[in-house]
Amino acid sequence: MAASTQPVEKRKGILGGLAVVAVVIGLYWSLAVAPPDAYQGEVQRIMYLHLPSILTAYLSYFLVFVGSAMYLWKREKRDDLLAHAAAELGVLFTALTIIEGSIWGKPTWGVWWTWDARLTLTAILLLIYAGYLMLRSLIDDESRAASAAAILGIIGFLDIPLIHMSVYWWRTLHQPPSILRPDKTPWETVHPSLLTALAISFVGFILLYFYLLSLRYRVGEMRQEIKALRLERGA
Amino acid sequence: MELLKHTYLVLSKDLLLELRRRDSVLTMFFFGTLLLFVFHFSFDLPPDKVAEMAPALLWLAFLFTGTLGLAQLFQAERENHCLDALLLSPLDRGALFLAKTSFNLILMLLVELVVMPLFWILFNLSAWNLLPQLFLVTLLGTIGFCVLGTIMSALTLRARARELLLPLVLFPLMIPVILATIRCMESVLKNGEFGDAVSWLKLLLGFDVIFMTVGVLIFDWVIES
Numbered sequence: 001m002a003a004s005t006q007p008v009e010k011r012k013g014i015l016g017g018l019a020v021v022a023v024v025i026g027l028y029w030s031l032a033v034a035p036p037d038a039y040q041g042e043v044q045r046i047m048y049l050h051l052p053s054i055l056t057a058y059l060s061y062f063l064v065f066v067g068s069a070m071y072l073w074k075r076e077k078r079d080d081l082l083a084h085a086a087a088e089l090g091v092l093f094t095a096l097t098i099i100e101g102s103i104w105g106k107p108t109w110g111v112w113w114t115w116d117a118r119l120t121l122t123a124i125l126l127l128i129y130a131g132y133l134m135l136r137s138l139i140d141d142e143s144r145a146a147s148a149a150a151i152l153g154i155i156g157f158l159d160i161p162l163i164h165m166s167v168y169w170w171r172t173l174h175q176p177p178s179i180l181r182p183d184k185t186p187w188e189t190v191h192p193s194l195l196t197a198l199a200i201s202f203v204g205f206i207l208l209y210f211y212l213l214s215l216r217y218r219v220g221e222m223r224q225e226i227k228a229l230r231l232e233r234g235a
Numbered sequence: 236m237e238l239l240k241h242t243y244l245v246l247s248k249d250l251l252l253e254l255r256r257r258d259s260v261l262t263m264f265f266f267g268t269l270l271l272f273v274f275h276f277s278f279d280l281p282p283d284k285v286a287e288m289a290p291a292l293l294w295l296a297f298l299f300t301g302t303l304g305l306a307q308l309f310q311a312e313r314e315n316h317c318l319d320a321l322l323l324s325p326l327d328r329g330a331l332f333l334a335k336t337s338f339n340l341i342l343m344l345l346v347e348l349v350v351m352p353l354f355w356i357l358f359n360l361s362a363w364n365l366l367p368q369l370f371l372v373t374l375l376g377t378i379g380f381c382v383l384g385t386i387m388s389a390l391t392l393r394a395r396a397r398e399l400l401l402p403l404v405l406f407p408l409m410i411p412v413i414l415a416t417i418r419c420m421e422s423v424l425k426n427g428e429f430g431d432a433v434s435w436l437k438l439l440l441g442f443d444v445i446f447m448t449v450g451v452l453i454f455d456w457v458i459e460s
Contacts (some may be wrong), residue, residue: 135394136392144393147459148390148393148394150389150456151453152390156408159411162411162445165438166411166415166438178246
């Protein structure tokens with residue numbers, strides 16, 4: 001047992017190390033190398049955290065969907081553990097995004113919160129996946145909880161495009177995307193060092209995310225092992 | 236064909252039960268009316284503001300009464316292990332889903348048919364001629380609510396504190412329906428026609444179709460979870 005998990009643990013350590021290095025370089029680049037924004041000044045630097053956080057959150061919700069669908073199909077515990085771990089991290093990164101957004105919103109828009117489409121969408125995502133975690137914790141039977149959560153994971157993900165559409169039609173005030181614009185390539189609209197900073201930050205966040213995911217997944221596995229041991233001892 | 240036959244059988248069972256007891260429909264109706272009173276007291280709207288607020292108030296009332304119905308939806312099956320018996324029978328799960336959805340839909344539509352005119356009377360609205368268009372919006376919205384609501388009601392069936400959990404998981408997912416119905420109704424009340432709101436109607440229709448299909452396909456897993 002111990003021998004077989006060691007290489008995995010080592011690889012995880014390397015992943016964690018890489019994540020820390022990338023995040024530190026990303027922070028250095030976004031705080032020191034990239035120039036301040038022409039209109040917003042220094043505060044705009046929050047973007048280097050804000051954008052990677054929300055993209056990581058979306059990645060996480062996609063993984064919840066994949067894990068859920070796989071679990072319903074194959075009924076393998078590991079897919080459920082993945083979906084659960086990803087949902088928790090998704091909620092974490094969404095909450096982080098909202099907090100960073102508020103800190104950025106106060107000096108630029110003058111308010112902590114506004115009912116703009118993208119903000120509303122993010123808040124709804126937080127509510128959906130908080131509901132997912134609630135549902136899991138309120139069903140005692142473990143395999144039933146896993147199936148129910150898997151179904152919510154799938155439906156929630158299918159609902160995102162509809163929610164997205166409806167809140168966009170409802171209102172939009174958020175600054176239009178400045179990086180991924182349909183009419184121009186990113187290199188024409190923004191300073192290259194800014195893009196580099198963003199790219200490094202993004203890589204750092206992704207590495208960090210997968211490191212946290214592997215840890216959270218391991219916690220789930222260990223819970224299963226403890227439960228199995230308890231059953232074995234007849235406790 | 237088999238699917239429709241099974242749907243009809245389960246639905247007629249539920250309707251018969253409801254006809255004998257009238258538990259859900261009466262509670263829902265009184266709760267809906269009660270909400271109209273509460274809204275009227277708490278907002279105390281000037282007459283010219285009523286038409287602006289009407290769609291949102293009306294839909295809040297429908298949402299809350301609908302949730303009340305959903306919480307009761309599988310009550311008959313919970314008693315005496317009837318659910319297990321139902322699942323043991325060679326019944327298509329998709330049919331069970333369609334039957335439960337239609338049952339809740341019928342209850343809600345009955346309540347809405349009374350509550351909406353009542354709203355017009357209590358709030359002194361004059362646009363009686365617009366009621367058919369508003370009913371159409373309400374119908375599409377209620378279908379969406381019942382479709383997703385039935386899935387969620389079955390999903391929370393075995394959870395602790397399930398009545399509390401149900402709205403918690405249902406309402407965030409219902410945002411498209413809530414927004415679409417309210418915007419549609421606002422447009423009708425303001426301009427007398429759908430106009431730009433037709434795209435909202437399409438969104439509602441899309442929502443209904445998507446989750447109806449999803450429901451039929453996955454209800455097997457939903458009910459057995």
